[in-house]
Amino acid sequence: MSEAATETPSGWRPKLLALDIDGTLVDWKEEMTPAVRKAVLAARDAGAHVVLSTGRSVYGIMPIIDLLGLQAGHGVASNGAVTFTYPPVEITSSVTFDPEPAVRMLLSHVPHALVAVEVVGRGYRTNAEFPEGEITGEMWIESLDDLVREPVTRVIVRDPAASSEDFVALAHSLGLQGTNYFVGYTAWLDLVPDGVSKASGLAGVAAALGVAQSDVLAIGDGRNDTEMLEWAGRGVAMGQAPEEVKASADAVTGPLSEDGAALEIASWFDLSL
Numbered sequence: 001m002s003e004a005a006t007e008t009p010s011g012w013r014p015k016l017l018a019l020d021i022d023g024t025l026v027d028w029k030e031e032m033t034p035a036v037r038k039a040v041l042a043a044r045d046a047g048a049h050v051v052l053s054t055g056r057s058v059y060g061i062m063p064i065i066d067l068l069g070l071q072a073g074h075g076v077a078s079n080g081a082v083t084f085t086y087p088p089v090e091i092t093s094s095v096t097f098d099p100e101p102a103v104r105m106l107l108s109h110v111p112h113a114l115v116a117v118e119v120v121g122r123g124y125r126t127n128a129e130f131p132e133g134e135i136t137g138e139m140w141i142e143s144l145d146d147l148v149r150e151p152v153t154r155v156i157v158r159d160p161a162a163s164s165e166d167f168v169a170l171a172h173s174l175g176l177q178g179t180n181y182f183v184g185y186t187a188w189l190d191l192v193p194d195g196v197s198k199a200s201g202l203a204g205v206a207a208a209l210g211v212a213q214s215d216v217l218a219i220g221d222g223r224n225d226t227e228m229l230e231w232a233g234r235g236v237a238m239g240q241a242p243e244e245v246k247a248s249a250d251a252v253t254g255p256l257s258e259d260g261a262a263l264e265i266a267s268w269f270d271l272s273l
Helices: 034-045 058-068 100-109 164-174 198-209 223-231 243-247 260-266
Strands: 016-019 049-053 073-077 082-086 090-094 114-119 123-126 138-141 155-163 179-183 186-193 216-220 234-237
Touching: 016 034, 016 198, 034 049, 034 058, 034 260, 049 058, 049 198, 058 073, 058 082, 073 198, 082 198, 090 198, 100 155, 100 164, 100 186, 114 138, 155 164, 164 179, 164 186, 179 223, 198 216, 198 223, 216 223, 216 260, 223 234, 223 243
Parallel strands: 016 049, 016 216, 049 073, 123 138, 216 234
Antiparallel strands: 073 082, 082 090, 114 123, 114 155, 155 186, 179 186
């Protein structure tokens, strides 16, 4: 079980669950254990709002909503740049930025990198084919000039020949003024508008639902979860998360392989797994 909730008020129970997807709810095969599904649905049935909060696009979130059996609610996509309700899918907010300066700067250092810009609700426009399964939805291959011509919600820069450490160092060295960036477990860099993160997206959703920040339980495992874990009333890092992500959290639960998210949720809803 996750660490005891000694830092939260007596009798506290989350009113909103902000849940990362990859590495928190599902593995790289998009498989979810019965324990995780049981815990999430138990929280929902107890009256908590379940909000999937992810770097995935809206299109990429829908299979997980179906996998969980969620019938209606809110979601945070594209690392906070897009929020939506379902069903049917309705975009409730979309924050854009000019991608050209950051993309041109990055490609001057990694000239062979793959670039994708999001087409909200549909897929991505890319400069070349991405490795199979890495991005979802429709895809259009276009010139780099066309990709960066107009404001977008999100840009992915991917270098299959590099490491995540390479991209962390590169992002730090460049500063990337006017954008926010998140580095994944591989050489994968997400660019979103400055000031946008899962936390900013969740703040809007929580306000719409009438839920106080202090009543939010957030669980995640990636570098793009740091702001969310710091913002939430209780932020919990998965056991396999990088050390800097764990440091941003109030507690650390078990890894994905041990149903860490389910254990944390169950501890608040008197659920036996």
